[in-house]
Amino acid sequence: xxxxxxxxxxxxxxxxxxxxxxxxxxxxxxxxxxxxxxxxxxxxxxxxxxxxxxxxxxxxxxxxxxxxxxxxxxxxxxxxxxxxxxxxxxxxxxxxxxxxxxxxxxxxxxxxxxxxxxxxxxxxxxxxxxxxxxxxxxxxxxxxxxxxxxxxxxxxxxxxxxxxxxxxxxxxxxxxxxxxxxxxxxxxxxxxxxxxxxxxxxxxxxxxxxxxxxxxxxxxxxxxxxxxxxxxxxxxxxxxxxxxxxxxxxxxxxxxxxxxxxxxxxxxxxxxxxxxxxxxxxxxxxxxxxxxxxxxxxxxxxxxxxxxxxxxxxx
Amino acid sequence: xxxxxxxxxxxxxxxxxxxxxxxxxxxxxxxxxxxxxxxxxxxxxxxxxxxxxxxxxxxxxxxxxxxxxxxxxxxxxxxxxxxxxxxxxxxxxxxxxxxxxxxxxxxxxxxxxxxxxxxxxxxxxxxxxxxxxxxxxxxxxxxxxxxxxxxxxxxxxxxxxxxxxxxxxxxxxxxxxxxxxxxxxxxxxxxxxxxxxxxxxxxxxxxxxxxxxxxxxxxxxxxxxxxxxxxxxxxxxxxxxxxxxxxxxxxxxxxxxxxxxxxxxxxxxxxxxxxxxxxxxxxxxxxxxxxxxxxxxxxxxxxxxxxxxxxxxxx
Numbered sequence: 146x147x148x149x150x151x152x153x154x155x156x157x158x159x160x161x162x163x164x165x166x167x168x169x170x171x172x173x174x175x176x177x178x179x180x181x182x183x184x185x186x187x188x189x190x191x192x193x194x195x196x197x198x199x200x201x202x203x204x205x206x207x208x209x210x211x212x213x214x215x216x217x218x219x220x221x222x223x224x225x226x227x228x229x230x231x232x233x234x235x236x237x238x239x240x241x242x243x244x245x246x247x248x249x250x251x252x253x254x255x256x257x258x259x260x261x262x263x264x265x266x267x268x269x270x271x272x273x274x275x276x277x278x279x280x281x282x283x284x285x286x287x288x289x290x291x292x293x294x295x296x297x298x299x300x301x302x303x304x305x306x307x308x309x310x311x312x313x314x315x316x317x318x319x320x321x322x323x324x325x326x327x328x329x330x331x332x333x334x335x336x337x338x339x340x341x342x343x344x345x346x347x348x349x350x351x352x353x354x355x356x357x358x359x360x361x362x363x364x365x366x367x368x369x370x371x372x373x374x375x376x377x378x379x380x381x382x383x384x385x386x387x388x389x390x391x392x393x394x395x396x397x398x399x400x401x402x403x404x405x406x407x408x409x410x411x412x413x414x415x416x417x418x419x420x421x422x423x424x425x426x427x428x429x430x431x432x433x434x435x436x437x438x439x440x441x442x443x444x445x446x447x448x449x450x451x452x453x454x455x456x457x458x459x460x
Numbered sequence: 461x462x463x464x465x466x467x468x469x470x471x472x473x474x475x476x477x478x479x480x481x482x483x484x485x486x487x488x489x490x491x492x493x494x495x496x497x498x499x500x501x502x503x504x505x506x507x508x509x510x511x512x513x514x515x516x517x518x519x520x521x522x523x524x525x526x527x528x529x530x531x532x533x534x535x536x537x538x539x540x541x542x543x544x545x546x547x548x549x550x551x552x553x554x555x556x557x558x559x560x561x562x563x564x565x566x567x568x569x570x571x572x573x574x575x576x577x578x579x580x581x582x583x584x585x586x587x588x589x590x591x592x593x594x595x596x597x598x599x600x601x602x603x604x605x606x607x608x609x610x611x612x613x614x615x616x617x618x619x620x621x622x623x624x625x626x627x628x629x630x631x632x633x634x635x636x637x638x639x640x641x642x643x644x645x646x647x648x649x650x651x652x653x654x655x656x657x658x659x660x661x662x663x664x665x666x667x668x669x670x671x672x673x674x675x676x677x678x679x680x681x682x683x684x685x686x687x688x689x690x691x692x693x694x695x696x697x698x699x700x701x702x703x704x705x706x707x708x709x710x711x712x713x714x715x716x717x718x719x720x721x722x723x724x725x726x727x728x729x730x731x732x733x734x735x736x737x738x739x740x741x742x743x744x745x746x747x748x749x750x751x752x753x754x755x756x757x758x759x760x761x762x763x764x765x766x767x768x769x770x771x772x773x774x775x
Binding site for chain 2: 241242245246248249250252253255256258259261262264265268270271272274275276277278279280298299302303304401402403405410416417418419420421422424425426427
């Protein structure tokens with residue numbers, strides 16, 4: 146068995162169990178990608194943002210890349226595919242923290258938390274806001290995979306009617322109705338909340354146009370927790386300036402970090418989260434919980450790892 | 461049939477159905493309590509804050525008070541009981557909006573929404589916060605009635621372990637464990653979130669002492685959405701100054717409005733909501749949905765109205 150090279154440092158209390166559970170393995174840890182270490186690695190464990198195409202020439206022994214993240218857009222997909230390197234990720238790891246973030250934002254808006262915080266800052270007792278309720282509303286989830294299912298499950302617990310839109314239109318878990326993405330426009334008028342969790346692919350880039358927002362209710366909340374390029378930034382800004390919808394909650398952007406001169410910063414009908422809705426103090430622990438069973442399989446010669454991805458398709 | 465006197469004005473679209481469903485009834489609406497109108501009323505519909513003992517001498521015909529609120533502390537209980545006036549309220553109406561408020565606050569803290577809002581105000585892209593997760597934690601609900609059950613139901617959907625403490629210690633819906641209020645202290649150390657929804661009674665006044673907060677985890681969130689006098693304000697301030705717990709979320713206070721010189725305003729480990737966690741733009745609509753079936757019963761001579769209360773016991 147060769148070396149496992151981590152391009153990040155887990156906490157000591159998370160590293161020790163690795164050593165004791167896998168005594169036959171050499172572990173290397175770093176806080177950046179070093180080509181000399183990469184040259185020794187059979188397995189690379191990375192957040193997926195450091196590996197570039199030019200590094201692969203040094204990675205002679207590399208057979209498996211474990212990406213402790215969901216997005217792999219920054220990885221040299223074609224070069225990896227050409228080398229037949231297996232890629233797996235931590236799909237599913239985000240579903241609970243991300244669902245909690247999404248619900249936090251929805252409930253905060255419905256129950257006027259920004260108003261409450263503002264009054265508290267001013268030390269003012271002020272009830273002059275109109276809290277509304279989530280229960281009884283309708284949510285449309287664009288791209289209901291593992292994360293969408295978890296969002297649907299929780300929304301249903303809040304008595305929200307859930308509509309899913311996916312490529313096939315096939316039934317999806319925790320969706321009361323599911324339709325084809327091609328028919329998205331005709332279902333948008335029903336939704337009080339529209340949540341995109343689409344990944345970035347050729348098909349999803351700029352999938353949402355101004356016309357989609359025109360179909361939404363004036364009172365709709367639009368949430369983008371997938372990838373920023375599902376809607377052109379200028380289109381989105383114009384939609385919000387024109388108040389076609391009531392509010393947007395964005396965690397992802399076409400350009401990240403969001404440039405400091407972006408007009409998005411100037412709008413008051415948007416919440417801007419810096420692409421960390423799935424962050425969690427329990428993240429590395431959870432990644433290792435997914436990595437370890439796969440590593441056991443790997444050491445047994447099995448190659449049907451959990452969350453194996455098609456790097457060229459992007460998911 | 462006599463007159464029904466509302467000391468508030470429902471919206472026109474909510475009043476019209478009353479007229480058409482109950483053509484035999486005379487309705488009077490006002491925005492305050494007027495003794496001349498009260499003198500004609502067989503039924504009084506009030507938020508419960510306007511009726512004073514001295515008014516009752518004019519209320520010769522009064523037989524039923526429908527309180528469109530949960531709290532009746534400001535009502536002249538003994539005088540009402542002496543006159544054998546039936547009192548019913550809108551118990552249950554608060555459970556959904558209040559549960560949504562409570563979850564909004566919990567999730568906002570776990571998913572660092574105050575930090576996100578602050579960075580956005582500064583127009584700064586900043587990920588330097590540590591979001592945590594709700595799932596997997598333990599919540600202790602003090603006083604798990606209708607509202608507590610709804611909170612428990614939603615918390616369980618988030619994979620939270622729920623512990624209830626009530627007077628009897630009898631099993632309560634959506635509580636994984638239930639204990640007697642007398643044994644509260646020994647269960648506090650288990651909880652990540654402690655939620656009081658106790659009403660104000662002789663038994664609950666200042667029920668929580670500094671010792672209770674000493675038993676809680678340092679990382680605990682304490683939420684008071686019941687009544688403010690469950691803990692002495694100075695004790696609570698000291699607890700927060702001494703950082704015995706991580707954060708408090710308060711919707712209720714011993715003195716309301718919270719005095720502008722209260723030290724609570726100066727603390728940064730507390731969220732202060734101005735006693736409107738159950739407010740909702742759908743509130744009056746919902747109150748009338750509870751009132752109308754009872755009114756039908758009343759007109760049929762039935763007196764076993766929904767949510768009939770024991771005004772002397774206070775619930």
